[in-house]
Amino acid sequence: MDPDLAAVVIRCVFDTGSRNQIAMSFNVDPVTFELPENYIVGRGVRGVLGSGSAIYRKTLLGCPFLEHNRAGRILIDADDALGALWNGINRKGELLTRKLGYASLIQLTLDHPVTQEILADQPVEVGSHDMRVWIQPKEIRLKESQSLFGRLFGGSSMDLEFEPTELQMFSETVRLSTTKAFRGSAVPNPGANLFTAFFNANFDKFRDFALYDDSAGRTIYPLQDAVELARTVAVVNWMKARRYELQIDAMALEGRVVQRTSTPAWIPAPDLVPVLADIRGPITVYNQYGPSRLIDADSSEVDVIYDADGRMTKMVRVTRVGNRITEVAGTSSPLVVGRP
Numbered sequence: 001m002d003p004d005l006a007a008v009v010i011r012c013v014f015d016t017g018s019r020n021q022i023a024m025s026f027n028v029d030p031v032t033f034e035l036p037e038n039y040i041v042g043r044g045v046r047g048v049l050g051s052g053s054a055i056y057r058k059t060l061l062g063c064p065f066l067e068h069n070r071a072g073r074i075l076i077d078a079d080d081a082l083g084a085l086w087n088g089i090n091r092k093g094e095l096l097t098r099k100l101g102y103a104s105l106i107q108l109t110l111d112h113p114v115t116q117e118i119l120a121d122q123p124v125e126v127g128s129h130d131m132r133v134w135i136q137p138k139e140i141r142l143k144e145s146q147s148l149f150g151r152l153f154g155g156s157s158m159d160l161e162f163e164p165t166e167l168q169m170f171s172e173t174v175r176l177s178t179t180k181a182f183r184g185s186a187v188p189n190p191g192a193n194l195f196t197a198f199f200n201a202n203f204d205k206f207r208d209f210a211l212y213d214d215s216a217g218r219t220i221y222p223l224q225d226a227v228e229l230a231r232t233v234a235v236v237n238w239m240k241a242r243r244y245e246l247q248i249d250a251m252a253l254e255g256r257v258v259q260r261t262s263t264p265a266w267i268p269a270p271d272l273v274p275v276l277a278d279i280r281g282p283i284t285v286y287n288q289y290g291p292s293r294l295i296d297a298d299s300s301e302v303d304v305i306y307d308a309d310g311r312m313t314k315m316v317r318v319t320r321v322g323n324r325i326t327e328v329a330g331t332s333s334p335l336v337v338g339r340p
Contacts, residue, residue: 001160001232004258008071009229009236012063014243021062022233024075026083026267028132028182030062035181041128044269055269057083071232072263074225080267081211081222082133082169086195088275091212095278100205102198106275108191110283110295131173131192132182137230138168138200160235165227166203169196276301 012020023030027044036058038045044057059076066072084090088097088104097104103111141163173189174182199206211222281295289310294302305314 001235002070002228004069005071005074005229005232006236007256007258008065008069009232010239011065013233013236013240015063015065019063022066022071022075022229023062024066024072024079025060025132025134026057026079027060029060033182035179036060039179041130041176045266048266056266057269059263059265059267061263067263068260069258069263070261071229073261074222074229076263076267077211077220077222078135078226078229081209081226082135083270084211085199085206085209086133087270087272088278089270089272090210091270092210093274094210095274096209097275097278100209102202102205103195104275104278105192105195106272107279108194109189110191110279110293112190112194129173129175129187130182131171131189133169133171133192133196135167135169135226137227137234138166140165140231140234160231162231165231167223167226167230168203169199171196 009022012022014020019031021031027036027039028034036045040046040055044055046055047053048056048058061067061072061075066075080091085096086105088102088106089095096102097107143161143163171189171192173187173192174184175187176182177184207223207227208221209223210219213219279295279301281300283295284291284293289306289312292304292306294304300317303316304312305316307313
């Protein structure tokens with residue numbers, strides 16, 4: 001085990017306060033589930049670092065001891081990795097859907113819409129939908145030949161050998177009841193269900209994917225690092241459950257200095273234009289009035305806009321370069337269509 005990882009995890013897990021979780025989430029506080037001020041549902045916060053149009057994700061850690069060290073950075077990269085996998089593009093600009101061979105969450109959501117509300121052109125702020133996805137270790141086991149107690153306290157090496165560890169994905173989609181927190185009534189999300197099921201059945205496909213190259217030129221493999229952190233947490237939880245018989249004093253780590261690692265408070269939201277251009281048609285999304293989004297086999301998209309009375313008011317073609325939108329036709333005539 002990495003001694004610095006172990007020291008940070010012990011300080012969090014043994015802390016008696018409410019913020020003692022080895023957890024991290026973008027935009028949603030992992031302890032209180034509160035949302036940041038000026039949050040744009042499903043995206044982040046606009047222009048917080050000086051740019052008026054850029055969208056940023058707010059980093060929220062479940063324990064203050066996770067700041068400015070490798071444990072916190074592993075959590076940030078792991079959550080960023082989930083976003084990369086859902087969207088199908090990493091921070092290097094590589095299309096993971098092509099590189100790894102799978103369908104992105106965006107593709108599956110279009111193929112299997114939740115409700116039209118989640119795909120609406122202008123959703124209202126209160127009552128719109130949001131989704132969160134997270135990972136946890138499926139099972140962590142030491143190899144049978146080892147005694148954890150003996151390894152940690154018998155004077156031998158702390159290099160523990162584990163059985164292969166898989167991470168398991170979970171998702172939740174809700175119709176938000178407030179703009180202040182991720183709370184509301186759950187709604188079915190078949191596309192997300194398919195994505196999480198595929199990830200859980202094919203973890204080995206994703207285990208070794210690269211997210212980005214750091215400033216030193218090292219390639220970051222976030223899920224490999226997340227497995228290492230999960231194993232450390234499992235060992236520390238085992239120690240906490242036996243803290244009285246082992247006579248463990250976590251306060252002994254109070255003054256320990258661990259290597260400083262950046263844990264940025266904000267990171268830019270990914271550019272999805274290349275991903276949207278990779279969506280495979282034909283796809284037709286319907287609302288209560290008729291077709292609302294049409295994507296042909298060449299990935300060209302046309303959005304159909306209706307008024308409150310169900311009359312089609314205009315059609316717009318979405319130009320993917322720069323996500324420009326150009327109007328191609330307009331009419332006030334009702335559009336009568338049948339559902340498939």
